[in-house]
Amino acid sequence: MVQIQIPAELLPVDGRFGSGPAKVRAEALEYLSMRGDIMGTSHRQAPVRSLVAAVQEELADLYDIPDGYEVVLGNGGSTLFWDMAVSSLVENRSAHGVFGEFSRKFASASAAAPHLADPAVFEAEPGSVALPEPGDADVFAWAQNETSTGAAAPVLRIGDGLVVIDATSAAGGMEADISETDVYYFAPQKNFSSDGGLWLAFASPAAIERAERIKASGRWIPQSLDFTLAVASSRQHQTLNTPALATLLLLEDQLGWMLELGGIEAVAARCAQSSGVLYEWAEKRAFASPFVPHPGFRSPVVATLDLVDGVDSKALIAALRSNGIVDIDPYRALKRNQLRVGCYASVDPEDVEALTACIDYVVDRL
Secondary structure (H helix, E strand, C coil): CCCCCCCHHHCCCCCECCCCCCCCCHHHHHHHHHCCCCCCCCCCCHHHHHHHHHHHHHHHHHHCCCCCCEEEEEECCHHHHHHHHHHHCCCCCEEEEECCHHHHHHHHHHHHCCCCCCCEEEECCECECCCCCCCCCCEEEEECEECCCCEECCCCCCCCCEEEEECCCCCCCCCCCHHHCCEEEECCCCCCCCCCCEEEEEECHHHHHHHHHHHHCCCCCCHHHCHHHHHHHHHCCCCCCCCCHHHHHHHHHHHHHHHHHCCHHHHHHHHHHHHHHHHHHHHCCCCEEECCCCHHHECCCEEEEEECCCCCHHHHHHHHHCCCCECCCCCHHHCCCEEEEECCCCCCHHHHHHHHHHHHHHHHHC
8 A cells, every 4th residue: 555645735624525424624623522401311301302492493484384294303313213104105116216325225125025016117227317207106306316326316207106205414504395205214413413323304284194195094003104203203302202302403504504504495505505615626637527427416415536547446445545545435336436516514615625635646646
């Protein structure tokens, strides 16, 4: 392994560019350290319930959710939510846009469910986008941002069923018209710079009614996958089981920071600025290019960049890591010679500029 020392003046102030978990702001960690009054206390009592209520209110403000929609949260992350949707939201059949590993996992969960008909799957090659087509499905599902590939899809109503959008890496970094969805769900460890172990969702009255009807039909649903129980708990500013309080505190601080920046429009512009730096840089280099060919599908929050065969991504990533620049590895299942850079809300655009200079420096010396 070639040892390359990058000059200090080229290095970013913060070298964390992971696609999840993502960089946590120092101010958020300081806030966490100040809230010892919350840590180690009951999640059924007023202080923690007030914290949950604040998170719900700030999320609703950030996305200006429509009247009647509710901010629902529960234990587990997006992986658990796929099983919850299969149990509590899909009545007979779902339709999926699949264009990466995470959109595929929801489709696979639906396909494995013995009580459902086989899902309709509309698939595109990684680096492109696929949306489900109208049909006999009662749930239409896809990801607004495919974290594995760095491809972003529109959010719009399709068909006559529920529209269920995976926003795990999009929420807090991309705008969306929530009225075009029935469930817009996400986890907080990416743009919201928190820890995992929690899912959150904006749920329409139609989604809540669907879950209530399915439960009333007699379908067996484990408590942890029962959307109606999550709704009932959330209305009391609680979760079914004990939540990770540090996760909620970090999320609360991040939401306050986002609202102070100017809300989702300002935060989305910040993310787009960071990813734009990378796409423009790659298009000017002979050894790199954006993985997603269509500019309209390029993610503003996760930038994937292909490298030519003459540049070994593993050697490049190792050299950068030895200089404190971390977590720009490609998604393992793609098996491509590429970089994947998280351009989430907490990442400073100036640090992304510095990252490109550091890549140039290392490539010149490999």
